[in-house]
Structure formats: structure tokens, C-alpha cells
Amino acid sequence: MSARPEVVPPQPWAFPEPERHTLSNGIELLAYDIPGQYVISVRTVLPMSLSVEPREKEGVAALTARLLDEGTARHTSEEFAQLLERKGIALGAGINDSGLGVDLDVPKRRLGEALDLLQQALGEPVFPEAEVTRHVKTRLAEIEQERAMAPHRAAREFIATFFDGAERASRPSAGTHETVSSLTREDFVEFHRRFVGPQGMTVVVAGDLSGVDVRAVADEVLGQWRAEGQEVVTPNAEPPVRAADAARIVLVDRPGSVQSELSVGCAGPDRRAEGGWAAYPVLSFVVGGSPNARVDAVLREEKGFTYGIRSTFRPRRRGGLFLTNGSVRADSTVESVKLLLEILESGREGFSADEVRAGIDYISKTAPGRYATADAVADEAATMALDGMSTDFTTETLLAMQSLDGDALAEAYRRWVDGTWTVVVVGDASLYADQLEELGRGAVTVVPN
Amino acid sequence: MPLDYPIHEKTLPNGLRVVVSPDTSVPNVTVNLWVNVGSRHEAPGRTGFAHLFEHLMFQGSRNVASGEHFTRLMAEGGRLNATTWFDRTNYFETVPKGAYELALWMEADRHGYLLDAVNQANLDNQRDVVKEEKRQRYDNVPYGNALIDTYATVFPADHPYHHPTIGSMEDLDAASLEDVHAFFRRYYGPNNTVLTLVGDLTPEEGFAAAERYFGELPASAEPRRANHDQLEPITSPVRFERHDKVPNDRLHLAFRLPVDNTDDYFAASLALDAIGGLTTSRLVQRLVRREQVANAAQAHSMGFVDGVSLGFVILDIADGQDPDVVEARACEELERFAKEGPTDVEMESALAQAERSWLHSLASQEERADAISQHTLLHDDPQFINTYLDRLNAVTAGQVQAVAQQWLQPQNRAVVAHLVATEEEVA
Missing domain, CATH: 3.30.830.10 (Metalloenzyme, LuxS/M16 peptidase-like)
Known part of the structure; x- marks a missing residue:
């Protein structure tokens, strides 16, 4: 060659x-x-x-x-x-x-x-x-x-x-x-x-x-077009309130499931978050945005428990969520939840220089292609307009990303990820409820499908 | 509106067909490779192998470490993946212009020297990943086996399209390193591959880069076998039932169709649009809107090359309705369509929707490159993206009716019924 x-x-x-x-x-x-x-x-x-x-x-x-x-x-x-x-x-x-x-x-x-x-x-x-x-x-x-x-x-x-x-x-x-x-x-x-x-x-x-x-x-x-009497709705000024008992595990019971569907999350920022939004697309990528990001490097490429799990910071008009979703082989359910939470929390310790560079470059250098078509441009502009913003924000975010370093990413991550999680598992409760309880990650509630 | 995307073509001495389509609107290059191997080439007892093999193409080659294909190219701003289907396997990435030679070099390394890196650990790991893919997409999903059942019901047992690309758990378990070596030697090589480059480069740059990185690979793949002869339609209905934990009954009415890239296939796709594909289709109008005996009706056509294509109608039966009655009404509409042919409005609508859908898919460099590779590899027709709409518009209502009479009558159907299981059946 x-x-x-x-x-x-x-x-x-x-x-x-x-x-x-x-x-x-x-x-x-x-x-x-x-x-x-x-x-x-x-x-x-x-x-x-x-x-x-x-x-x-x-x-x-x-x-x-x-x-x-x-x-x-x-x-x-x-x-x-x-x-x-x-x-x-x-x-x-x-x-x-x-x-x-x-x-x-x-x-x-x-x-x-x-x-x-x-x-x-x-x-x-x-x-x-x-x-x-x-x-x-x-x-x-x-x-x-x-x-x-x-x-x-x-x-x-x-x-x-x-x-x-x-x-x-x-x-x-x-x-x-x-x-x-x-x-x-x-x-x-x-x-x-x-x-x-x-x-x-x-x-x-x-x-x-x-x-x-x-x-x-x-x-x-x-x-x-005229619409007499239209009431203009002001967006909520505050993020929706988190439940007092949100930090727990809920098992949706599906006897005989060959996989368990996992949904793990905590509160996250919106686009107006203190400290800026630019870190969060990068963090989504580094933690759970590719087959070799932190989550899938272990759960897919090392363990073979999953076809793929994705993490994403999802902003709402006010407040947001940090969500990780995917399905795992049924008999790996308990180990997968344990490993997943450990991997998600590992970000609090910081990110390597390679991870930081790769994350920033992926998000910023894919932008011309991600926004090359009419529908992608229109979708982004519409998303921004719904959020009371313009696509100047898109450009400014890409610019701000360039000055992020490992410390800034870790700080942004720690701002939201504090180790308390809401965990939902859709799978066979009779097999995994007790062992999930033993993880010590919160009470386990079983609900019917 | 005639389309005029530029198409430049060259075949390297080792047989690699290269197509370059310059587009300077974005400072990117899409690298897209189609290899003429898919699940239709799989041997008995080795179903799912072409797809498992595709996963191994990301686990390193002579000069590329395991996982590096994803990590390196994504870190350069690349969006990439690969897919396997009945007819072929494709590998693709869209990268900033300054990284396209790296992408070509990495592709050449795995398309030429994969076997230097393949090992048992990678095979075992990706076998596990693929089994989870099967569970996620098919086994743990309501109606997840509907299309798999459809292929098995509408095509004969020894036909290349009888089994699905995902394969069976038993066959995935049986796959060995020896199979990987034999498969690579037989099917992978520049003489069984098309490379398309779309984006911010000149034809000269593209051809020179293809030669630079792929030129040294030997024409190692075995000669292609001929495609199978055209299958005839089913002549009396066949049926497969599955009783399962599903929210409501769902029927697939499937039909054999003429092979892809023929006027008859295009006519059949327009017929299926009019019957069930449009939001104003006959089945939607009658069963969903007026009689409200179905929650939804859809129709799709899938073009294949190996002697047959596939068309199917999906009917989601409304709560409390008898699926046999709904099926009988759908059959009345098939008969009526064959007898009357499409109306002018149906032809106008199907063509208008096909036009938007085609222009929309060509709007992205990625999909344009994929369509060019497809028609170059499977139909020897690199200009297809420019000529398709004209060919479709030339199809007459008479042709649509004739195709419907031959291929889309009630007696030509294979029915796959996914029915709500009774309490006893679930237990």
C-alpha cells in the first residue's frame, strides 16, 4: 500500500x-x-x-x-x-x-x-x-x-x-x-x-x-391570513419540575423478552444554559455518539451486549434531559445497567485530549454536510425559531466549540451529571428485578407493560 | 425538467469501475463503494453471512487498526457506515474534501487486505453484535418477522430471496474464520466493485486518486454468476399465519414482480402506488377513510435483479374487524384495478409523488452517490439518475393496467397474517 x-x-x-x-x-x-x-x-x-x-x-x-x-x-x-x-x-x-x-x-x-x-x-x-x-x-x-x-x-x-x-x-x-x-x-x-x-x-x-x-x-x-382573537402563548418560563423520587429504577415487565430496553437519564441543559450550549453536542458524541464512543466501546465492541446505545443531551424550550437509550441482550441486563452507569459517571473525571479533539472536529467538520440539503437547513431554522432563536446560534455554537478543552467539557458535564439517575428497563422483571435492586442504584418498582 | 448531474466514468485495468460526479456546492466528497455480493449469494447453512462479513470490515485491515475506520474518519468530520441487502453490500463515507484521499486509502486497505487482520475474537464479538441487531430489529419488535415471513412465503425455497439478509441465529453461530477467508477471496476485489465519488473534485482528481489507492489491488474476485431467470407470478394464493402478542391484526399481501430497471417494474410500482401507496390510493380511500375497517393501508415495491422483484400491501386491521373480510375487500380493489386500469388522476398523482421523492433523494450527495453506484454495478447504467424520471413518465396507463393484470391480481398474492393471539395461544 x-x-x-x-x-x-x-x-x-x-x-x-x-x-x-x-x-x-x-x-x-x-x-x-x-x-x-x-x-x-x-x-x-x-x-x-x-x-x-x-x-x-x-x-x-x-x-x-x-x-x-x-x-x-x-x-x-x-x-x-x-x-x-x-x-x-x-x-x-x-x-x-x-x-x-x-x-x-x-x-x-x-x-x-x-x-x-x-x-x-x-x-x-x-x-x-x-x-x-x-x-x-x-x-x-x-x-x-x-x-x-x-x-x-x-x-x-x-x-x-x-x-x-x-x-x-x-x-x-x-x-x-x-x-x-x-x-x-x-x-x-x-x-x-x-x-x-x-x-x-x-x-x-x-x-x-x-x-x-x-x-x-x-x-x-x-x-x-387573519385570525381574530388568536391568543399568543408565552413559553413556560421555568423548566418542568423533576419528581421528588425520580432517582430510582422502574422495570416495565415483559415476560420472555429476548432483550431489555434501557432508558437512563438525568436533567440536562437547554440552549440558554449557564456556561453555554457548545459543550453538549460534543459530550453527546464522546460519551455515546458512535460505535467507539465510551458507552459502545465497552457494551458493543468489548462485550457484544448490544447493537448500539446512544447518549444525547436533548434541550427543551426550558430545561432539558441527558438521555441514554438502547437495548441489550436479556441475560446481560444487570451487568449492562451497572457498566452503563459507571461509564456515564466516568465523564465526571474528565476527557482525554484525543476525545476532546475528535468530538469537536466531528461536530464542527460534519456541519457543512449535515446542513447541505434544503430540508436540513429548513429543519434547523425551524427548530431555532421554535426556541425563539435564529441560526446565528448554530454558527455561534460551532465557533464557541473551537475553544473548548478537557477542563471545560468536564465542568459542563459535572454541571448536570451528579450520579443520580432515573433508570427504566423494559424486560423480564421476574428474572432481573432482585439483582437490579442489589446494584444499590435506587429502589426497583415493577410496573405492567 | 431534464436532469443533468455530470457523470464521468472510467474502468481501471484491475476492473474497478469508477464514476465521478463533481458538485462544488459543499466542500465535501462522498466516497461510495458497492460490492456485488449480498444475501442472495449466501450458501445454505450460512444465511446472514454477507452482513456479518460487512461488520468485520470495520475491525481492522493490514494498515488500519480495529475500530479505526470509524474513529479516524469521524474525527476528520466524516459521516460513514455500510449496509448489506439482498443484492449487494455498500460502504460509504462523506468527508471534508481534504480527507477524501485518506478515506480512499482506508477503503483500499480493507477491500484489498482485510484478511491480514481478521481474527477469531473479532468474529466472535461482531457475531454477538449482529445477533443483538437481529433481536433489536426483528425478534423483540411487534410484527418484526412480517417481512421475513413474506420473503419465505412469496419466493420458492431454493430462491436467492427466500431468506432474509439478517439470516438465522443457527447460521450466524456456524460462521467460521475459514468462511470469512473464502468469502473475501470469492467476492471482494476491484473487478466486483464500483467506486463512486461525488463532490468537490474534478474527474481527473477522482480518477487519479482511485488509481493511486486501488490501482495495485489484483482483480481477485471470481467472475459473477448470471442472474436467475424471471420468476412467474404465483397462480393461486398462498398463506402463512403467525399468532402473536401484537396490538392488532396485520396482513401483508405480497406479489412477485418483474426485475428492477425495466418498464414493467416501473409500471408495477406505479400500479402499487395507485392501489395502496398514495394517501389517495384506492385501499386508503375505501378501507381507511370510508369504511374505516383498517387503521392504515400502505403499498411498497422493492426492485431486485435476481429474476424477481417484490411488491406488497400492508393492511392494519381496525379493532373489532374481521381480517378475512378486509382482505376480501382489498382483493375486490385489486380486481377492479386490473379491470379498469389507473385513472388519469392516479397516474398524475403517482408520477408527481415519484418526482418529488426522486428529486429529494438526489438532493444529498450521499444518496446521489449511492444511486449512481447501484445502477452502475447492477444495471451497467451510470446515467440512471438523470434518465429515471423521463423513463417513468413514459410509462402509459395501458402498461400499468397490463402489468396489474399479469402480476397484481388476487390469485397472485401470498398472504402473511400476523394475528392477535388468544389467551391460550400466549400461554
């Missing part, structure tokens, strides 16, 4: 700059012109808090989003679906703890027609009785599907254990069987009338915009 080639370092990179406009009705428009991207990605975001949902009507926000294109003032549900499909438009809507998002992808030449339909979905949904019934039934079936899937089941138990029971964040964002069953057409009409409107909304348009007057095209339809 020839000699190993030297690597020439890449040039610094910044997130693309958008054109910014304010439409006639106050919607903020961000337009990213990315030559060669023939599918245009449109992201509409409206910051909101799920705590506006009445306790007994949880899920109304998520199902409102799903019903937006299921019948409008001008078109039945089937007609609307056909209009989208004939123009090659993909439309989807959803909600999370930061707000409502309606996404659309469309070939460039159809952008104007697509925005017109988007406006109709956002502004003129009529929530036909038959579609409401169908979507409620579909969500109820989905809840059962989620119960059957170990990662979903683990996630549901994690939030129920970690957050205080009074917090909206402790329950599924799309509602439970009980709350969803109670939803009626009037609930959706009311929720839409009160909370969905142009105030506070941002529209991101990304793709090859040469020859397109985006401002005019967007203003012609989206800019003309």
Missing part, C-alpha cells in the same frame, strides 16, 4: 444566511436560497406550550395538527389530499413541547400552489365529524402500537418517572387513551380558534429560489 495520506483541514464554515421579511400579517419569513436544491422545503412554526391543553383534553393539540388537512372550508378531506398529491406535495404537521410545526416539501415550480394549500390547512380547517372520529380511533390504535414497541414504552415510562406528576411533560404529548377518547369536534374547533394564527409564526422556505420572489409569493397567500 501507498503511504497513508495527510489530511488538509477544511475552511471554517458558517450556517447559510437567510433573507428576512415580515409579511403583511406579521409572519416572519426566512428564505434560504440553496442553488441546486430542486425540492423546496417549507417549515411553518408557531411556538406554543402544551400546558395550554386542559388536563382532561390532552392530545387536543397533537390531533388538531393532524386534522389540519382533513377537510377545509373549500375542500373535503379527500379533495384536499388529491390536490396535494397531484402537485407532488408532501405535507405533515405535528406538535412538541416547543410548539406547532407544519412541514411541506414540493418541487420548485409548484411552490405558489403549495403555499396556497398550506394557508388553507393552517387557516381554514373545518374538522369534519367523520375525520375527527377516524383520527381519534387512529390515535387510540397508535397508543397500543406504542405500548407494544419497547423504545416507545421505555420513553413513556421515563417521562412518567422523571417529571413530577403535575407537569404536562410527564405525560405523552399526543395524549393518553382516556384523554383522547373524550375529544370531540368542538374541542378542535375551539383549540384552533384560540391558538392557531399568524401572530408569533415563522415560515422558513429553503431550496433553489433563483427566479422566485419568495416574499411576494408568500405574502400573496400566507400574508393575507
Whole structure:
């Protein structure tokens, strides 16, 4: 073989700059012109808090989003679906703890027609009785599907254990069987009338915009939308409260499981955290972001217990979580939990120079490729807008990363990782409950699947 | 809109086909290799081996330490992986331009000199990892075996697509170091591989770098066998039932289809879109929206090269509905489609969605490189990414109907039913 080639370092990179406009009705428009991207990605975001949902009507926000294109003032549900499909438009809507998002992808030449339909979905949904019934039934079936899937089941138990029971964040964002069953057409009409409107909304348009007057095209339809009486929701000022007994182990019992699904976590920062956000993407990578990161170097590459476990600092609008998720061979459950917690805590002692360099370089040098396509640019801009920020934050974070060292990473890690964990295991309780208790990592509670 | 992504092609003396597609929009280069070996080449008793072998390609080679392929390239800003499928195995990384020669050097080292580093410990470890992958993706998932059952039901027992790429636990256990050596010698080599480079480089740079790092490898792979002849459709329905702890009944209605990259395959994919793939498809309109006897209906086509492709419809049966009744209604729609052919609106919709989906996949360098390698390796057609939409648009409603009549009628179906087990069955 020839000699190993030297690597020439890449040039610094910044997130693309958008054109910014304010439409006639106050919607903020961000337009990213990315030559060669023939599918245009449109992201509409409206910051909101799920705590506006009445306790007994949880899920109304998520199902409102799903019903937006299921019948409008001008078109039945089937007609609307056909209009989208004939123009090659993909439309989807959803909600999370930061707000409502309606996404659309469309070939460039159809952008104007697509925005017109988007406006109709956002502004003129009529929530036909038959579609409401169908979507409620579909969500109820989905809840059962989620119960059957170990990662979903683990996630549901994690939030129920970690957050205080009074917090909206402790329950599924799309509602439970009980709350969803109670939803009626009037609930959706009311929720839409009160909370969905142009105030506070941002529209991101990304793709090859040469020859397109985006401002005019967007203003012609989206800019003309008025919503009388829209209530603007201020995001929660405080992070959701952690449960007093969050530091424990919950075993979701699934007799006969060939694997145990693990979900381990503690509180984490949001993007406005004291000391800055830049350390956390790097820490996610170094601790659990690759087959040779700390967790998988042992649990996968040394022990062969897992196909792969990932750690990530996940910011919310306020507060966040540091989560580690993955599945392990059933008979390795106890040893895996023990090793995993030790590995996660080892970060408190610090990180090697190689780990620091590799983590910073991975996050910063992959950025041009991670944000090369219209949908990736639009998604990032939408995420930032929902968080009340701009993609300047993305660029600033990459810049701030360059000056991180091992001490800074260890300090950032210790700020959140203090050795108290919420541990959820979805697996066979009869085999592992006692041994998990003996780890001394907190009381073990067994709950049914 | 005609597409004109630049395509430059050259074959090295050792048989390596190299395609370079310059794109300066991002200062990156995607390195993408397709090797003409997949689970369709596996010997009886060694299912899952092509995929297990792919894992070993990350465990070091003559000049690269175990795990270094991931750690070194990720630390240079690389995003990388590899996958195995019925027809082939691919290896790929997207790196900053200044690191693409390192990536090529590392690829050449493992594609040429893997056997210097393979050992029993690595084999045993990756065997364990792959078994956990199987448990995570198939065994510990509701309906996780649905597609595996589908392949086994719709294709004959001795056919290359009868068994899944993940293989069986018994066969994974049986894999030995001798198997690794024999497999590498037989299938790995520049004469059985395509290398595609997409990104911020010129054709001259790309060809020179390919020659620099891969030029010395001998044309070591055995000659390819011919693909199997086209399988005929099933002529009377076959059925497989699994009673399991699942939330609701789910049916897969599967069909043999014409081989990939033919007008008939494209027509079959449009037919399946109209039947069950679109959100306005016949099955969604009737079973999900109007009669509400199914929670969801989908349809998919998977193009293969070895004598047959696969099409299937998935029906999620709503609570309290009889799966036999829902299946009978789906069969009525298949019959009606074969009798009437697609409407103009169905053709327009299927083509419009296919266009967006294709342009969307070509939007990233990674997927573009993968599509180029695929069609160069399996179909000798490096220009495919530019011509596909024109070919699809040339398919007529008459062709779609003819294909549906031949391949997508009720009698052509293989049904895999995953049904909610009764209390007794669970016990």
C-alpha cells in the first residue's frame, strides 16, 4: 500500500444566511436560497406550550395538527389530499413541547400552489365529524402500537418517572387513551380558534429560489391570513419540575423478552444554559455518539451486549434531559445497567485530549454536510425559531466549540451529571428485578407493560 | 425538467469501475463503494453471512487498526457506515474534501487486505453484535418477522430471496474464520466493485486518486454468476399465519414482480402506488377513510435483479374487524384495478409523488452517490439518475393496467397474517 495520506483541514464554515421579511400579517419569513436544491422545503412554526391543553383534553393539540388537512372550508378531506398529491406535495404537521410545526416539501415550480394549500390547512380547517372520529380511533390504535414497541414504552415510562406528576411533560404529548377518547369536534374547533394564527409564526422556505420572489409569493397567500382573537402563548418560563423520587429504577415487565430496553437519564441543559450550549453536542458524541464512543466501546465492541446505545443531551424550550437509550441482550441486563452507569459517571473525571479533539472536529467538520440539503437547513431554522432563536446560534455554537478543552467539557458535564439517575428497563422483571435492586442504584418498582 | 448531474466514468485495468460526479456546492466528497455480493449469494447453512462479513470490515485491515475506520474518519468530520441487502453490500463515507484521499486509502486497505487482520475474537464479538441487531430489529419488535415471513412465503425455497439478509441465529453461530477467508477471496476485489465519488473534485482528481489507492489491488474476485431467470407470478394464493402478542391484526399481501430497471417494474410500482401507496390510493380511500375497517393501508415495491422483484400491501386491521373480510375487500380493489386500469388522476398523482421523492433523494450527495453506484454495478447504467424520471413518465396507463393484470391480481398474492393471539395461544 501507498503511504497513508495527510489530511488538509477544511475552511471554517458558517450556517447559510437567510433573507428576512415580515409579511403583511406579521409572519416572519426566512428564505434560504440553496442553488441546486430542486425540492423546496417549507417549515411553518408557531411556538406554543402544551400546558395550554386542559388536563382532561390532552392530545387536543397533537390531533388538531393532524386534522389540519382533513377537510377545509373549500375542500373535503379527500379533495384536499388529491390536490396535494397531484402537485407532488408532501405535507405533515405535528406538535412538541416547543410548539406547532407544519412541514411541506414540493418541487420548485409548484411552490405558489403549495403555499396556497398550506394557508388553507393552517387557516381554514373545518374538522369534519367523520375525520375527527377516524383520527381519534387512529390515535387510540397508535397508543397500543406504542405500548407494544419497547423504545416507545421505555420513553413513556421515563417521562412518567422523571417529571413530577403535575407537569404536562410527564405525560405523552399526543395524549393518553382516556384523554383522547373524550375529544370531540368542538374541542378542535375551539383549540384552533384560540391558538392557531399568524401572530408569533415563522415560515422558513429553503431550496433553489433563483427566479422566485419568495416574499411576494408568500405574502400573496400566507400574508393575507387573519385570525381574530388568536391568543399568543408565552413559553413556560421555568423548566418542568423533576419528581421528588425520580432517582430510582422502574422495570416495565415483559415476560420472555429476548432483550431489555434501557432508558437512563438525568436533567440536562437547554440552549440558554449557564456556561453555554457548545459543550453538549460534543459530550453527546464522546460519551455515546458512535460505535467507539465510551458507552459502545465497552457494551458493543468489548462485550457484544448490544447493537448500539446512544447518549444525547436533548434541550427543551426550558430545561432539558441527558438521555441514554438502547437495548441489550436479556441475560446481560444487570451487568449492562451497572457498566452503563459507571461509564456515564466516568465523564465526571474528565476527557482525554484525543476525545476532546475528535468530538469537536466531528461536530464542527460534519456541519457543512449535515446542513447541505434544503430540508436540513429548513429543519434547523425551524427548530431555532421554535426556541425563539435564529441560526446565528448554530454558527455561534460551532465557533464557541473551537475553544473548548478537557477542563471545560468536564465542568459542563459535572454541571448536570451528579450520579443520580432515573433508570427504566423494559424486560423480564421476574428474572432481573432482585439483582437490579442489589446494584444499590435506587429502589426497583415493577410496573405492567 | 431534464436532469443533468455530470457523470464521468472510467474502468481501471484491475476492473474497478469508477464514476465521478463533481458538485462544488459543499466542500465535501462522498466516497461510495458497492460490492456485488449480498444475501442472495449466501450458501445454505450460512444465511446472514454477507452482513456479518460487512461488520468485520470495520475491525481492522493490514494498515488500519480495529475500530479505526470509524474513529479516524469521524474525527476528520466524516459521516460513514455500510449496509448489506439482498443484492449487494455498500460502504460509504462523506468527508471534508481534504480527507477524501485518506478515506480512499482506508477503503483500499480493507477491500484489498482485510484478511491480514481478521481474527477469531473479532468474529466472535461482531457475531454477538449482529445477533443483538437481529433481536433489536426483528425478534423483540411487534410484527418484526412480517417481512421475513413474506420473503419465505412469496419466493420458492431454493430462491436467492427466500431468506432474509439478517439470516438465522443457527447460521450466524456456524460462521467460521475459514468462511470469512473464502468469502473475501470469492467476492471482494476491484473487478466486483464500483467506486463512486461525488463532490468537490474534478474527474481527473477522482480518477487519479482511485488509481493511486486501488490501482495495485489484483482483480481477485471470481467472475459473477448470471442472474436467475424471471420468476412467474404465483397462480393461486398462498398463506402463512403467525399468532402473536401484537396490538392488532396485520396482513401483508405480497406479489412477485418483474426485475428492477425495466418498464414493467416501473409500471408495477406505479400500479402499487395507485392501489395502496398514495394517501389517495384506492385501499386508503375505501378501507381507511370510508369504511374505516383498517387503521392504515400502505403499498411498497422493492426492485431486485435476481429474476424477481417484490411488491406488497400492508393492511392494519381496525379493532373489532374481521381480517378475512378486509382482505376480501382489498382483493375486490385489486380486481377492479386490473379491470379498469389507473385513472388519469392516479397516474398524475403517482408520477408527481415519484418526482418529488426522486428529486429529494438526489438532493444529498450521499444518496446521489449511492444511486449512481447501484445502477452502475447492477444495471451497467451510470446515467440512471438523470434518465429515471423521463423513463417513468413514459410509462402509459395501458402498461400499468397490463402489468396489474399479469402480476397484481388476487390469485397472485401470498398472504402473511400476523394475528392477535388468544389467551391460550400466549400461554
